[in-house]
Amino acid sequence: xxxxxxxxxxxxxxxxxxxxxxxxxxxxxxLSLVLxxxxxxxxxxxKSKEEMDKxxxxxxxxxxxxxxxxxxxxxxxxNDLKIDVLKALEKKLKKNEDKYPVEKAKGKHTKYNxx
Amino acid sequence: xxxxxxxxxxxxxxxxxxxxxxxxxxxxxxLSLVLxxxxxxxxxxxKSKEEMDKxxxxxxxxxxxxxxxxxxxxxxxxNDLKIDVLKALEKKLKKNEDKYPVEKAKGKHTKYNxx
Amino acid sequence: xxxxxxxxxxxxxxxxxxxxxxxxxxxxxxLSLVLxxxxxxxxxxxKSKEEMDKxxxxxxxxxxxxxxxxxxxxxxxxNDLKIDVLKALEKKLKKNEDKYPVEKAKGKHTKYNxx
Amino acid sequence: xxxxxxxxxxxxxxxxxxxxxxxxxxxxxxLSLVLxxxxxxxxxxxKSKEEMDKxxxxxxxxxxxxxxxxxxxxxxxxNDLKIDVLKALEKKLKKNEDKYPVEKAKGKHTKYNxx
Numbered sequence: 164x165x166x167x168x169x170x171x172x173x174x175x176x177x178x179x180x181x182x183x184x185x186x187x188x189x190x191x192x193x194l195s196l197v198l199x200x201x202x203x204x205x206x207x208x209x210k211s212k213e214e215m216d217k218x219x220x221x222x223x224x225x226x227x228x229x230x231x232x233x234x235x236x237x238x239x240x241x242n243d244l245k246i247d248v249l250k251a252l253e254k255k256l257k258k259n260e261d262k263y264p265v266e267k268a269k270g271k272h273t274k275y276n277x278x
Numbered sequence: 279x280x281x282x283x284x285x286x287x288x289x290x291x292x293x294x295x296x297x298x299x300x301x302x303x304x305x306x307x308x309l310s311l312v313l314x315x316x317x318x319x320x321x322x323x324x325k326s327k328e329e330m331d332k333x334x335x336x337x338x339x340x341x342x343x344x345x346x347x348x349x350x351x352x353x354x355x356x357n358d359l360k361i362d363v364l365k366a367l368e369k370k371l372k373k374n375e376d377k378y379p380v381e382k383a384k385g386k387h388t389k390y391n392x393x
Numbered sequence: 394x395x396x397x398x399x400x401x402x403x404x405x406x407x408x409x410x411x412x413x414x415x416x417x418x419x420x421x422x423x424l425s426l427v428l429x430x431x432x433x434x435x436x437x438x439x440k441s442k443e444e445m446d447k448x449x450x451x452x453x454x455x456x457x458x459x460x461x462x463x464x465x466x467x468x469x470x471x472n473d474l475k476i477d478v479l480k481a482l483e484k485k486l487k488k489n490e491d492k493y494p495v496e497k498a499k500g501k502h503t504k505y506n507x508x
Numbered sequence: 509x510x511x512x513x514x515x516x517x518x519x520x521x522x523x524x525x526x527x528x529x530x531x532x533x534x535x536x537x538x539l540s541l542v543l544x545x546x547x548x549x550x551x552x553x554x555k556s557k558e559e560m561d562k563x564x565x566x567x568x569x570x571x572x573x574x575x576x577x578x579x580x581x582x583x584x585x586x587n588d589l590k591i592d593v594l595k596a597l598e599k600k601l602k603k604n605e606d607k608y609p610v611e612k613a614k615g616k617h618t619k620y621n622x623x
Contacts, residue, residue: 167282170364173371181378182385186554189330189341190420193319194553196348197427200315201546204308205354208539209502215290215304219359226304226359227366233311234352235369237345238319243533244341248287251333256288256378263296270297272439301439305535309438312542315425318432324617325425387554400594403601411608412615413605419560419571421548426578433585434538434622445534448591452522456534456589458590460582463541466596467579470548474564474571479515481578486518493526500527 167249171238192240198254199232282364293354307355314347342367408469422470423449431461440491512594523584536583544577564567 178184206226207215220227232272262275271278293299311312321341332343356363379392386393408414435447436456449456471478492505501508523529551571562572566607588591607620616623 167364170367170371177374181383181385183383185385187388188327189334190322190325190424191554193315193322194317194549197312197330198294198546198550199552200308200348201543202309202350202477204305204312204539206541207305207308209536210305212303219304223294223359223360223361224366226323226361226450227516228370230352230356230361230363231366231370233315233348235370237349237352238281240341241345244338246338246345248340248342248345248349249282251339251346253286255343255346255350256285256292259292265295267304268296268298270300272298272301306439309434309539311437313431313438314395316428319424320428383465397594400601401595407604409599410610411612411613412610413617415615416617418552418557419564420549420552422550422554423545424513426545427542427549430578431566433537434542435531437535437538440535442533448536453589453591454596457586457591457593458600460591460593461596461600463545463578464582464593465600467575467582471572471575474568476572476575478572478575478579479512481569481576482515485573485576486515486522486579491523495525498526498528500530500576502528502531 167238171242174235174239175242178211187243189244191241192243196233196236196240199229199236203229215229235278283355289350289354290357300363302354302358304355304359308357311348311351311355314344314351316346316350335389395410397452404465404469404470405472409481417473419470419474422466422473426466426470427458429466433459433463512583514568519580519584520587523565532584532588534589535586537588541578541581541585544574544581548574548578 178187203226205235206218206222206229210218237248240246267278268275293302318341321337321344323331325333352363355361378393382393383390405486408417433456436448436452436459440448470476493508496506497508523532548571551563551567551574582593585591588616608623612623614621
């Protein structure tokens with residue numbers, strides 16, 4: 164498994180070879196994040212639970228492609244803003260444990276502030 | 279640095295302890311992806327280049343939090359659909375090299391199909 | 394029923410009284426459109442068909458509020474770009490008739506290019 | 509100018525002729541709203557202020573098309589949930605006057621809760 168650090172370096176090398184840093188202000192990069200997340204979502208639109216189950220098996224590669232696009236922009240933005248996103252995720256996971264205690268949250272899709 | 283595999287395992291353990299798998303169909307998970315990407319984007323709205331430069335330094339932690347949320351859902355969905363997202367990203371990087379050859383793409387923000 | 398023209402005029406008068414035109418470049422306005430559409434969508438996340446049926450009756454006003462926010466930005470952007478959005482919609486409706494002929498599209502959620 | 513009521517009726521007649529009501533649960537319709545709003549936004553990505561000024565004049569029709577798509581789903585959802593979206597917008601405009609008093613909000617892009 165290639166790790167995040169190496170993949171980030173490749174993303175940045177790819178970008179810098181094309182002299183694209185000039186376009187990568189956080190606002191426009193965040194637009195990419197949203198638009199690529201939208202492309203993931205589009206795969207599932209109008210589909211029933213049963214249709215989705217079938218679809219995700221048959222279109223695993225395409226969906227993986229779109230998820231990779233989202234990850235691409237997460238890593239690029241994290242790099243540019245000097246954010247250690249894995250550390251941020253770890254911290255988040257700890258916070259979530261507190262926001263959603265098992266005994267309160269079990270089996271419910273209620274937002275923490277309404278639990 | 280915690281790696282992606284360990285973080286994914288923690289995300290899934292957190293989810294399963296709360297019996298939330300039942301809600302995590304790909305459509306609703308993709309909604310989270312889009313909504314969290316939107317929260318990243320919201321940080322930069324209405325801001326000029328100069329305001330953003332200042333803002334990203336002062337709000338590094340909050341932005342990191344939101345990027346971590348996006349990554350969270352990328353990893354959860356990849357896990358559920360049995361997608362190796364790092365491998366997908368690596369493949370993507372190779373594809374992008376072909377779609378955007380340096381000599382054609384250098385210094386331009388043109389989509390590959392219009393280069 | 395108040396009409397679109399009058400509502401647009403009120404939106405612009407509200408904006409101009411606050412000297413906000415300076416912020417309303419199309420990119421940032423489009424961000425609002427996406428973020429407000431996201432707020433509509435958030436209402437339905439994680440909900441089953443049955444939960445949604447109940448929810449939309451009990452939260453009609455909140456959902457109406459969010460839809461109004463989306464409409465707000467549609468009208469503001471149309472005004473600023475001198476687009477007659479009702480005319481554009483009418484044209485769209487005609488185009489859709491061709492893209493989705495009844496005999497081909499009936500009962501199917503297939504995109505026109507795959508029909 | 510065709511009015512909203514007539515356009516809504518045409519949207520619904522178009523839909524019902526294709527027997528598509530079965531797919532139009534609020535969640536999937538809201539996805540359309542977000543995805544179409546994303547298509548508006550995509551027009552402006554990576555562009556500087558100057559590029560946008562030029563672009564909006566040359567691509568008025570395409571942008572109008574996308575805005576019409578957003579409006580389409582606003583009207584369809586409003587119809588299905590029995591929401592009078594023009595009335596909701598009018599109410600919103602009144603609320604905004606209170607949230608953003610001229611003397612406090614003039615010339616600032618600060619959210620009402622931080623004014």
